[in-house]
Amino acid sequence: MYKNLIYYALLFFLFSGSVLKSQNNQDFYKLLDKSIERLYQNPNESINFTEGILFNQQDPEHQMMLKNVISQAFIMKGEFVQSLRVSMDVENLDYNHTISNFSVFYSDYALAEQYQNVGLFNQSSRLLNEIIQQYSNSVNISKNSKITLAKVYQLESINQTVFKNYEKAIELIEKSTNLLEVISAENSILQLENSIFKASIYIQKQEIKEAKNILHQTILFLDKNDQFPFVKAFAYERAARASFLEKDYLNAIKYLEIANKAIIDLDYNLMKSYIYLGFSRNYLALNNKDKYQIFDKKYTDLKSKLEMNQKEGIRYLVKLTEAHEDNYSEYLQLSQQKKSNTILLTIGCIVGIASLILLYVYKNTLNAKKQLDFFNDQIQFLENRKTNSSTENVKEIKRNLVIHKDTENEIIMKLSDFEKSDRFLNPEISLAVLAGQLETNTKYLSEVINKYKGKNFNSYINHLRINYIAYLLKTQPEYLNYKVSYLATISGFSSHSSFATVFKSVTGVSPNVYIQQINQLENG
Template sequence: MKGLILFFFLFLLNFSFSQNGIYDQYYSLEHPYEKKNNLDSLKTIFDNHLSKAVELNDTIEQLKVLRWKYWYLSHEIDQGKILNQLNTISKALNNKREVAANYYTIGSKEYYKGDYLNALTLFEKSLDAAIAANWNNGMIDNILAITGIYRETNSQQDINPFLENTLSDLNKYYPDERNTNKYWIYLEIAKNYLDENNLSLAGYYKSLAISGMKLDKTLFNDHIIVGSLIDLKEGNFSKSRDSLVLNLSVFHQSKLPTVYYTIAVALKKLDQPQHSYRYLIKTDSILQILNYPPFTNGRSLYEELVGLTKESSTKNEFIGKLYHYNQSERKKDGLDITHREISRLDVSIAILIVSLVVFTIYFFVNRDRTKKDRVKNKETLEPNISWEKSEIFEKLHIAIQQWTSKKRFLNNTISLASLATELNTNTAYLSHIFNKKMGVSFSEYISRCRVEYLISEVRETPELISNKSSIQLAEMAGFMSIDAYTSAFKRHVGKTPRQYFIEIV
């Protein structure tokens, strides 16, 4: 549960702006494609949606679509281009609310990559901008994101008092949002007590969260998960299972790993191992769709699947995923977040903003140390996994070398997911092999191979330069565009293709 809620807040954040009927045709397609994880179709719809917003000179809509594109695109070059667009439009618009939304989206992406420290910095910047914009929902989203990181990193000593004070201030200045405020804040407190196994206080704050509310379960359903976890820890296994199974349709995809895993544990306790295994497999399937994000129960999940699975290739795949979640304490290991005292806003501005500063300073009190003090230099311990892991690692490394020797990288539709399928492994483990064994990311490896291939071809056949256009040369090497082709050469040889070929021919 910890952390996965951030994606849900990202979902809410992007739709917190009013939706114009002009764009309904795009919204109606985006949601189903997102739910099916059909990223190619989703990208096409985003491009059309963005073009319409540009045509109408609707900068707010442009920013919203760009944030969605940034979230779903995994290629670093594409992400960099989108960030430049976001920054350019936001600066021209001079809208703090949009700036807050941008920082929040980027922070969420960093969180899902496991870079908690960078995510924390971005959420803090987003909170600053949300306060300056007097944006209640933005403040709540960032407060919960920050407390989520504290919970993930076991640095949560002062979170509950902070949340109580935050709620008091939010209710004072946003009385119309009182029920929404208390729902999210009290549920965060309930989760903290749940982590401490203080079930009575966890249940108490969960009850406070939902008291007096008429809940739309499609938006407000975290209390169902919290209630199920409380039941599970109290030994009410049937109740824990049933509360989730009966509400499966209301949970956003990002919450399903926690939901499925909790059901699996309850079923195991009820002595229904086959049904339990089925939900463990469902948990794995959703994590694969989400590209293996931070998941508190990841290690336990794959230890269970490794132990229960008999078929060797599937078992080996689960060992790879177990390795991923074992080492994917990621940048969380040694993250010792301290506090620094800050002053966020000029006290001469409106009383509302001054009051908000009070609870913000309360949270960041004593945080006067530098960012470097946040991280203690500890090495991540290498997990103690069976000898099979190293054997699989080496086999995959050899398979990648063979794949490369056949020049399969020239296929311009190749992706990490398609290569993982071809090599009968998963994207998380394959990505780790590229970074660990090859020393570069998958995308950089592919672009480097393509550059080296084209240089070799030109050396052997110099007339290619005069016989083919730049577009034809790019396509010949597997690049999808001139921009990608030129950028790859600049990164790998420090020159444009034309400059480099003039030198060698």
Template sequence: MKNFFLIIFLLFSSYVFSEDTSPKNYEILRKKYSIFPEDDGRAFQYLNSYIKNAKAEKRDLELFQGYRDAVYYSKSLDKKLKYADSCLDAAYKSSNDNRIATAYVLKGSVYYANYRKYKPALDEYLMAYKYSKDTRDLYLKNKVSYHLGVVKNYLGYHEEALELFKNCVSYFEAESNDKTSHESQRFNNKKGYINSLHQMVICYMNLKDTKKTDSLIDIGLLKTFNDKDFLLERSYFLKSKGLSEYNNNKYTSAIDYLNESLGLIKDDFAWISLDYFYIGKSYLALKDEEKAISYFKKTDSIFTKHDFILPELRENYELLINHYKINKDHEKQLFYTTQLLKADSIISRDFAYLSLKIHREYDTNTLIEEKGRLETANTWGGFLIAALFISGGIIVFILNKKYKKEKDTLSKYLLLEDKMKNNSYVSSENTTTRTSPVAILASDSLDEKKTQIAAAIKRDLLRKLQSFEEKKQFTQKGLTIQKLAIQMDTNTNYLSNVINEQKGMNFNKYLGDLRIRYITRLMFEKSIYLNYTIDTLAKECGIASRQNFSDLFYEINGIRPTDFIRKRKKELENNNGGNFSPLERLHGLL
């Protein structure tokens, strides 16, 4: 009898412990850490168990959710990015396009919100768009549209961005008022609505539509009034109100609103720097130059710390330079001139499409000449000028070398373009790939000593290889000859011999050739691919390493992928009358 009860107890215990990682228990674990606020590391005492269990049981959905939550609760920016990568990996394993799109948005948001790196953020958002364009999940669709709109707004395409945000506001507002949805869904939709509203304010402000700007600011302030869940969002509308007051010459009021915004804003250094700058400009308008300069210096300190600057804050350095020039403080004049040069280089690098629109009172040549005049007024400035002259000589040499390389690159691109247009873009080593399997075998049958593989087996493999090429199965990540042989129900020797004899190259070269020609054709025919990073392009065609992709691309096409992208973009820009932008194609699709 004792043994009977012992067995029953063990069976019951086994059942209980087997349920520890059931979906219900994952939900229980998630409820335990969901009480913590964003960036609170205490959540990981439960979250680590959640992720560990999901890994052990290979539950891709739970693992995806766990890493997604880890991004939210991690305070370290580097870890946020790593968790975002892990979330993307789990999403791919689940083979669910919605999750993949969500993971790309998540990673893009880390680049945008935490690093203010717009170029990599845009790459991620474009991938999210690719995977979400056929989705029925309207929340996800609008979320992707919102983030693309943010980048468009930032690059200066305010009218295009405005259309996206109008749609987002319409959707998120309706969903936030849906009483049948879950409370958390309504919260997320309200957050989407308020943030989209703020972006519309930025659009109208840049488009100089004062009436609509002020109207939306008032709505935003009303929607966030006395709501502790939306303090950060309220700071954005207070910031916007301060800018509006400044534009209406109400400088004291502007300072009050901007200071109130600073009191609520958290770690958003981009908007903090804007607050500082316009507080400084307001004090300058009120003839309090000392206070104004102190705020301009605060704006500079953010730039120094984060290597980030909004294009409109370039004026911050013009004001500082003029101030110290008038006061004959050559050392500080030189320092802020150097800062302005650095700011210009970052603006040119990160805002290639926007920088041409920015009015430059101090262009690069003027700034370098100014450095020369400052040389006599500052001892250590002389060393800097000498370094600039040496750098200038090096630049002339590099430019000359670059010019010759550019001519060679152009001729190779034109040759490649001609092949594309004339449908002659095929493997240079593979002259037999266009021949049918039966015709090839007819020539083989004349001398059976030349082959060690039975004709029937070879014919079957050739048909499978033809299907493999037509279905683009060569884009599989981590594909080896062993894996392909298993997929084709053969062995590696048979497969290797057929590829060597009939394709004129070994397996690795054959695979690389297919992948590079496939991605090159996509880049030529679909301009959206020109906006992808080299890493993304490599993944798209199944190549794991960026360097391997670049080397293979050069070996097969005679031109580096970056050069090909640059030339193709320029060609499309010329064809479109100079109006081509990295988001031009998306404009018609969004």
């Protein structure tokens, strides 16, 4: 009899423990949901609230998810160092003990997100695709894994948009939305974000009508449910982009005013930089010099602050990855993950961005030969954008550093893809950043550019940018009406003066003269 009593008592305690654990999990996910709500309402409140939950949290998986929320809040604030510190701590699990499959899955997702934040889209894409291959066909995927997989699809859609694989990007964003079945604040926000990202893809494709239809429905919902100011600002900022492309500058400004008002007292600094840039472009197009100067200064000041923080973040990331590389190696050996080579390779690529350098403007004197050379460059530029280049068509200029031929050819092919991607328009591009994106080192990349392009890195990038803007001026007449300062901005230059200097050194004439020549040809 006593044995039976003991048996039933044990069953009772085991059952009670299971119920208590389940109840604790439910309580945690309610708190996590509130934390994510605050992420899109006020990043500072989100950090404080989430840190409070984290302080009393012992479960490693729960800790990872909370730290990821904090990391995202710091990114929204434009504080890259803090974001990386929290995110890399997420990666710094106890490698000497067994960790769950979800922890590995989630840490890979968090790492891919950080790669994307610093502009290493290839590394981010590779890691995300490994996650997708491993988990997309899983039948018994958990609720946590399903939500994280939806985020993975969203991140990879952003990568594919950068690569200009628009149809793939749309397919991925739709897969992300289809996974969001559970009713929660997080899922609602992700669905809204996906709609805005989908509209952004259509804007990139120049399919403005489709983009505006999606944004219209999203904005209607947000206006009725005005509880996520960041998402509202995001939607209206993208609506402003669509209106700008339609040359509806007044409407674009109206959208930007709503976006700005939504977050004016909040530290969403990355979003504010987009809004300030939008204002400056539209006022410039309207020839409102006073308003243009006001917002151009706001944008320039904020951008400078963000760039400085991002560079500090990159340096911090390099130090962390070097310090923790041994821990990664030990963990990867213990877990016998097939992706070990990829993770180590991507860590090595991040180390390659430690030597970030500033772009400089080279100067040459004007002569007639430049105009002829530029004319030939334009022909080659158009051909390269229409066809796939081959290593056979690349002219070898000189040979200094000894590089294996296969490595050389691989870098040349990747440079060809880079030239077609328009990533050279990014003001933050540098030799070290591009080397990281192409998965090589700065010495090899510099040598290949010198050897086959006949230019140093800065000259190579500047020629690509000038050829690109010259191409737009010739093929899209509306660009002939834009101010030179706007042409400088969209082609990736930091100032009007540097753009004008480089333009003249490449083409042999100033931007204004070049535009006049095209107008004369058109009217003649």
